[in-house]
Amino acid sequence: MATCNVDELLAQAEQDEAEKLRSITVHKGFELDFDVGNLLAADKNRIERRDFKEQRKEDFLRSLARDNTQLLINEIWKLPTQRVQEAIVAQLPPPTTALPREKPPPKPRAPTKWEQFAKLKGIQKKKKTNLVWDETAKEWRRRWGYQRANDDTKDWLIEVPVTSDPNEDQFAKRVYAKKERVAKNEFKRLKNIARAQKLTLPGVGLTPVAKQSKDELAKAASVALTSTASLGRFQDRLPKEKPARAAGVKRKFDPLIGDLSSERQKQLELLKVIDGKKPKMDITKAVNMQMREEDQEASAAKGKNKNNKKKPGRKGPRDSLAGKGKGKGKGKGKGSAGRGKPPGGKSKPGRR
Incomplete structure (x- = not known):
């Protein structure tokens, strides 16, 4: 043990x-x-x-x-x-050391146009319940989203109103109306973002200003005139109204059928350019470039001569030579040197 x-x-x-x-x-x-x-x-x-x-x-x-x-x-x-x-x-006490933030605090979101209106009128936002009673299904369903209550898009029969065309497709009309509502809401959302960022929105037609100019009125009238399906071709005109000017350049296309000689000629010219060994040279463009270069060189030389211009009161080398020639009889004058013969008696070649 x-x-x-x-x-x-x-x-x-x-x-x-x-x-x-x-x-x-x-x-x-x-x-x-x-x-x-x-x-x-x-x-x-x-x-x-x-x-x-x-x-x-x-x-x-x-x-x-x-x-x-x-x-x-x-x-x-x-x-x-x-x-x-x-x-x-x-249980930790409140901190006593102020720690700096890595990034600045986020700025508060700018209120939308509806929020500004609700604040002005004193409208209080009421929270709605998420579930709604559906009379058709006899059960509680969501107010929005998938399998929502009272969903009219699932109806297989729609009553045609008295004031509408009996041959009009009511289902397509409902789908189109929903797309318009969605597009309108998206447009309002983008306008709220642009207003928060303080961006200028492009105006259409007459912009809300105190006074419109003549050009703005003419532009708004032309836009309203060409806003139809036929681009204003069958629109009634005023007694003294002038025809609207075409804002853009219309493209012209060659005919698909008929005389194709012009198209054949264009294709042959294109093949000649591709097959040719020497590149096609634009004579006019080349001459213009050469003349431009010569003008630039001449202007540069003229500016250089202005910088080297002699000062008054000084004699340059040419002045001294001219003074010597006058005193001794040399240079151009009545002597033999002035008759085309250099000093020495020999004449220049090529002259008689």
């Missing part, structure tokens, strides 16, 4: 208890600044360079982070706690 020493067991238990207490007890020279509401702890203690050099950087930083986290957890356990289901939750 194995025997055990009671003193050894007690010593081992005391050592384990001390190790456990040491793991949750951290000694610091200065107490940390805690903001438990933000789970924030600020350590103002000085880091010893010797400890930082003796240990590895990762080990030293890990140990420092562990001690500061332990101190923060100790502060959390000092707060009042409560049990929520199977967990113990601490």
Whole structure:
């Protein structure tokens, strides 16, 4: 039978208890600044360079982070706690440190036109129930969406009104009316977005301004005139009304049947251009480019000569030569040099 020493067991238990207490007890020279509401702890203690050099950087930083986290957890356990289901939750106080936001706070949404009208008239929004009693199905159904109550699109029979055409398709008319409502709502939604972004909306016809000009009135009249199915061809005109001008350029197409000689000629010319080795050159365009380049060079040379123009009161090399020629009888004059012969008696070639 194995025997055990009671003193050894007690010593081992005391050592384990001390190790456990040491793991949750951290000694610091200065107490940390805690903001438990933000789970924030600020350590103002000085880091010893010797400890930082003796240990590895990762080990030293890990140990420092562990001690500061332990101190923060100790502060959390000092707060009042409560049990929520199977967990113990601490009630955090309100934060004391104002943390900056990464992004600016979102701006409030601009009110729509209906919201502005409701606020002006004092209309209160009433929340409607999601379920409505359906008389046909005799059950409660959703007010909107799939399998909604009182869905008239599922009717297989529609009564024709007295004022409508008996040959008109009422089902197609209902579908068209729904598409118009959807498009109208989408148009209002886009107008609300544009109004919130402060964008200018394009106007159609007469824009709501204090006074319209003559051109705006003429444009509105032409738009109203050509807004029919026949583009105003059979529209009645006023006694002194002038015919509306065509706003755009109408495209002209070659006839599909009849004389195809022009089309054949165009295709042959295109094949000649593709088959030709030398590119087709526009003589007029090339001459115009050459003349333009020469004009630019001449204007540049003229500006350069203006910059190098001699100053008044100074004699240039030409002036000095001209003065010498006048004094000694050289240059163009009545002498033999002025009759087309250079000095020396020899005449220039090509002259008689």
